[in-house]
Amino acid sequence: MNAVIEVQHLKKIFQKETALQDVSFKIQKGEIFGFLGPSGSGKTTTIKILTAQTDKTDGDVLLFGRPANEMKKSQNRKRFGILTDNSGLYTRLSIEENLLLYSDLYQLSKTAVKEALDFVNLYTERKKKVSQLSKGMIQRVTLARAIMHKPDLLFLDEPTSALDPVNTQHIYNGLRKLNEMGTTIFLTTHDMSEAEILCDRVAFLHKGKIRAMGSPKELKKKFGDESITVELKNGEVAVIQNGSEDASKLYEWMQSNEVSRIYTNEPTLGDIFMQITGSDLV
Numbered sequence: 629m630n631a632v633i634e635v636q637h638l639k640k641i642f643q644k645e646t647a648l649q650d651v652s653f654k655i656q657k658g659e660i661f662g663f664l665g666p667s668g669s670g671k672t673t674t675i676k677i678l679t680a681q682t683d684k685t686d687g688d689v690l691l692f693g694r695p696a697n698e699m700k701k702s703q704n705r706k707r708f709g710i711l712t713d714n715s716g717l718y719t720r721l722s723i724e725e726n727l728l729l730y731s732d733l734y735q736l737s738k739t740a741v742k743e744a745l746d747f748v749n750l751y752t753e754r755k756k757k758v759s760q761l762s763k764g765m766i767q768r769v770t771l772a773r774a775i776m777h778k779p780d781l782l783f784l785d786e787p788t789s790a791l792d793p794v795n796t797q798h799i800y801n802g803l804r805k806l807n808e809m810g811t812t813i814f815l816t817t818h819d820m821s822e823a824e825i826l827c828d829r830v831a832f833l834h835k836g837k838i839r840a841m842g843s844p845k846e847l848k849k850k851f852g853d854e855s856i857t858v859e860l861k862n863g864e865v866a867v868i869q870n871g872s873e874d875a876s877k878l879y880e881w882m883q884s885n886e887v888s889r890i891y892t893n894e895p896t897l898g899d900i901f902m903q904i905t906g907s908d909l910v
């Protein structure tokens with residue numbers, strides 16, 4: 629298996645504050661990996677270290693098998709794309725002009741600009757100046773720029789935090805397509821439904837430490853109690869466990885046509901986070 633990102637015992641101390649402590653994880657080629665944590669848990673610091681914008685205090689960080697700071701070299705820059713809240717766009721230029729500048733820098737075709745504009749649903753608004761854009765539109769332009777060169781690895785720091793539901797869905801579809809074409813995606817979010825919809829695996833980050841890691845399905849299995857809620861037609865509600873005695877009770881109710889509704893009590897990722905850390909994701 630090819631690890632695109634390999635982090636071992638990563639530590640980051642800012643002055644006196646420990647932002648990351650003994651963080652270790654591996655991301656394989658083609659994965660969508662989510663770093664989930666509340667504000668201040670260390671998500672952005674991790675992205676900044678992985679993309680060589682901040683130095684680590686200790687530990688090993690490899691990207692494509694090479695130390696992360698080698699990604700600064702111009703021949704490696706094309707291999708990844710980054711979306712952070714620091715847009716770095718030219719505000720007096722239009723959306724399209726900004727993307728054209730970038731496409732020149734990376735020697736991309738004009739088609740790449742059109743494709744990127746479609747990706748973020750901004751083609752019809754491409755002539756608008758960046759100074760006139762809403763926060764959500766700026767986030768979409770920055771995303772267009774991050775994906776335009778179809779990088780091998782994409783870092784997304786809270787990619788849909790400023791978007792409305794329609795654009796969020798549009799971006800999810802685009803990210804899935806990009807991933808199907810081979811882009812590995814590392815994203816941070818405190819939106820658990822986003823992680824559940826997009827990610828193959830997630831890590832829960834809390835106070836700079838990874839507290840759990842796995843696919844959403846594995847985590848739900850590990851931390852769920854496998855109980856089922858049964859609502860009966862007489863208004864009674866019963867929570868039954870997955871076992872032979874309870875199964876026969878359910879069978880009886882069903883045979884006598886007493887059941888009105890039945891559902892599993894699967895925890896959400898947010899419930900699991902709360903169970904492990906005792907705090908909310910927001």
Ligand SMILES: Nc1ncnc2c1ncn2[C@@H]1O[C@H](COP(=O)(O)OP(=O)(O)OP(=O)(O)O)[C@@H](O)[C@H]1O
Pocket residue numbers: 642643645646647665666667668669670671672673674818
């Ligand atoms: N440049 C810095 N100097 C000092 N402390 C910092 C610096 N950058 C981050 N920190 C601290 O490190 C911790 C982790 O911050 P980080 O920005 O990585 O969190 P985050 O999970 O990305 O939060 P958010 O979701 O709010 O962006 C916080 O306690 C923060 O105050």
